[in-house]
Amino acid sequence: NHERLCVKGRYGFDYVHHPDRLTKPLIRRKDAPKTIELLQPKDWQKVFREATWEEALDFAADGFSKIRDENGPDALAAFGCAKGSNEEAYLLQKLVRTGFGTNNIDHCTRLCHASSVSALLEGIGSGAVSNPFTDVTDAEVIFLIGANPIGNHPVAATFMKNAVKAGKKLILLDPRRTALSRHATYNLQFRPDTDVALLNSLMHVIIKEKLCDEKYITEHTTDFEKLKSNVADYSPEKVAPICGIPEETLREVARTYATAESAIILWGMGISQHIHGTDNSRCLIALSLMTGQIGRPGTGLHPLRGQNNVQGTSDMGLIPMFFPDYKSVTDPENKKWFEDFWGTSLNPKTGLTVVEIVDAVHSGGVRGMYVQGENPAMSDPNLNHARGALSMLEHLVVQDIFLTETAGFADVIFPASAFPEKSGTFTNSNRQVQLGRQAIDPPGNARQDWWIIQEVARRLGVDWSYDGPEEIFSEIRKATPSMAGITWKRLQKEHSVTYPCNKEGDPGEAIVFRKGFPTANKKARFVPAKYTHADEMPDEEFPFVFITSRQLEHWHTGSMTRRATVLNAIEPYPVVHVHPDDLQKLGVEPGEAVTIESRRGKISTYSRQDPGVQQGNLFMSFGYNEAAANLITTSVLDPFGKIPEVKFCAVRMSAGGNPEMRIG
Structure with a gap:
């Protein structure tokens, strides 16, 4: 980034010291049934009890083993984290493929690019x-x-x-x-x-x-x-x-x-x-x-990628159709190579994507999940449907730094490490691989994410003995030819190294396709596209177009930045951006509450006059749990990328409403 920082990099780091940090493993109380309602973090003792690491790890792994053995490997699934390191992502997808025995692994790339x-x-x-x-x-x-x-x-x-x-x-x-x-x-x-x-x-x-x-x-x-x-x-x-x-x-x-x-x-x-x-x-x-x-x-x-390491986690194979380096899981040669490399047989079927996994929970196909650093109870579309799925799971293990909206549905919660508490590599939007160095220790009894994943894997019968991120990165280099020339020592010395970098000493290629393309005939292919409408168009009953967006001050579902003092002071409340004429027609003054409703859900939020928004359009960030925009959105999918259409759905808006109390 040439030493340039955004507002989050300047003012958004004090969340790591927030008193809400998870510091001990938690196990759900037997008398605490799951419901679709969100849990207030201050009420955690009504739902969870503290546990030792040994007890929590055993409980988590036993639940996965039971489901795998009784219902088959595809009854398990996992969501990974694009905020974590390449090493964590690599281990999680390897655990799912070799320990669970399925390709049901995905993360937020399914919701962005x-x-x-x-x-x-x-x-x-x-x-x-x-x-x-x-x-x-x-x-x-x-x-x-x-x-x-x-x-x-x-x-x-x-x-x-x-x-x-x-x-x-x-x-x-x-x-x-x-x-x-x-x-x-x-x-x-x-x-x-x-x-x-x-x-x-x-x-x-x-x-x-x-x-x-x-x-x-x-x-x-x-x-x-x-x-x-x-x-x-x-x-x-x-x-x-x-x-x-x-x-x-x-x-x-x-x-x-x-x-x-x-x-x-x-x-x-x-x-x-x-x-x-x-x-x-x-x-x-x-x-x-x-x-x-x-x-x-x-x-x-x-x-332009959506999270700090969504490029790297995708490269690591944290997606259901690809092994590391985008090798198709259905290609027999790729499957054989990774079976030899990892020393175990692998599932030949493409796994389920984020929304497909949620649907499979409702249909009974998926019964257990491992969620590492992801918050589907806020980030998934059609949240009533997604939260319903989380409440239905027989076994949910959540690994995070806060008791997120998703963690409230868990059977086991592992307290994990934040960015400044870990070492590891990260790959930005420019394909630049950089080394993050641990600056502080995790609070209390929280642990490194790679360590937690390895301990779960061991209890599932996978014989791992990594001693840290550097050793994991050495394995990544072998599994990912485009990064084979990048060494840990080089990253310690250089600001960053850009892949593809196939051999040690190569400078890395910032600009690719100079001499052709990585296809069978070395040529690119034109693919025509026909103009089609969104799945749900505005009509007399739902006349507005609802578009979700992000914002400068907050990061996705807000679990970190809403606990960052300066950032949350700037934008503490949920707002919907509305054209002035639309507010006037409703008789609403800027800043007053409005209620937005779709065929899937309803929220109340504050209005913000925005002449940059076209009449008939509403723009809203999805990071406020008291007015969760994804309660409104649709989960209909692009047929190729399997991404949900959160940029377009039909809603109606009315004056008044009472935004709920903030959770967290």
Whole structure:
């Protein structure tokens, strides 16, 4: 990050000393039945009792063993943590695959960029970024869509603002007018859900005006004619009424991007969190390929990742369809290699994703879960459904630093370590692997996450004896060829090392695809996308579009940042962003309470007047448990990336309401 910090890095670290920290293992009392209601942390003694580590570990492992032996390995599942280290993620997925005997392992990538990764793997053979976000300083044109970097990726935003000051052009596309819009050459505030139509229209113009890089297309891609045929129907004249952007603006933006010497595309979860999220990303990939804007400085494709190590945890195989380094679990050669490497037989079936696991609990297929550092009782869509599943589990083990909303449903709780209390490697959005060094000890009797996972594994019959993160990282290098050249000692000496780095001494590749793509024919593939609507459109009964978002001050479900003094002082209450005219129609003054209701749930929150929001749209962060936005959202999935559509659902809004007391 070039020594640049965001507000969380400056002011968000005192959560580690909060009195709510878990310091001892807890076991659920026999007289404490599970319900869908959330537990107040101050009432924990009514539900849990303290236990020794030996008792808690034995109890956790016995519960898993019983379910595995009686119902089969696929009756177990696990959620991992994108805030933890690569070593922790590697061990957890290895435990699930070798100890549980299933591929039912997933984490929050399924809720942020799974559709982007699906499209990238399909189109160019790699699920990571092609260029670092710092390449915006080398780009003539920056094409940013479905992202709010000032709020969600503040460090990246500083480079974008620096680039604009240096004369670069910023094309900003988003249904909401964000703070970065004042720096934009073009600000396209399009209608939500019309991404594919808009992007196909840009490609239509580029092809019709012969602005494609024909040489690049011929030498480095396949299936261009399929794409050309598909976008022929998306003229600016047809698309302008759909997306709400004037046809001449569509033409100007297409020309600006296509004729640039270098242009980079960056996107956020406004692209990925739709049932057409994979199609959205397919369009961005095609836009880059057809103009040859990839494989050079200042070009390429960069999905801005959602958590500090979501890139690394995905690389480690914390996903149900891939072993480490994105090796398919259904490929016989990959399966044989990992069976030999780990010394055990492996399940040949693709596992279940986050939402599929929740559905499987309701149907009786999944009976036990291990949740490490994840908070599905807040982060999953359609929370009444998700919390219902958590309450139904026969055996739930939660490993965390606080008694989160999810931990309240647990049978066993392991007190774990926060970031400054552990050593390990982390991989950021730029594919830069960095070493985190332990600065303080975990509080009380809390333990290192890798140690806890290993102790559970041992009790499940897996013979592990790692002595720490360095030894685990040495195994990761063997399991992950793209990181084989990165050593622990090198990370101790250097600021970071970028993968792919295949051999010791290699500098690492910040920019990839210079000479082709990691596919069988070394070529990228165009995949056409048709414009489709969201699963649930607004109607007379539910006339508003509800869009979840993140915010500068808080981190996802708020379990850490709402316990950070400065950050929580700035944004202590849940708010929904509403266009002034919509508030006026309801007779609501800014700051007054409103009630929002969908077909799945209802919340009360405070209103915030925001002229940057289009009329008929509502934007809200999902990190406040007293007004949990995901009680509203739908769990319908993108068919390819299996990501839920939390960026679009139909709701109604009324004046009044009483936001619940905060839990925690």
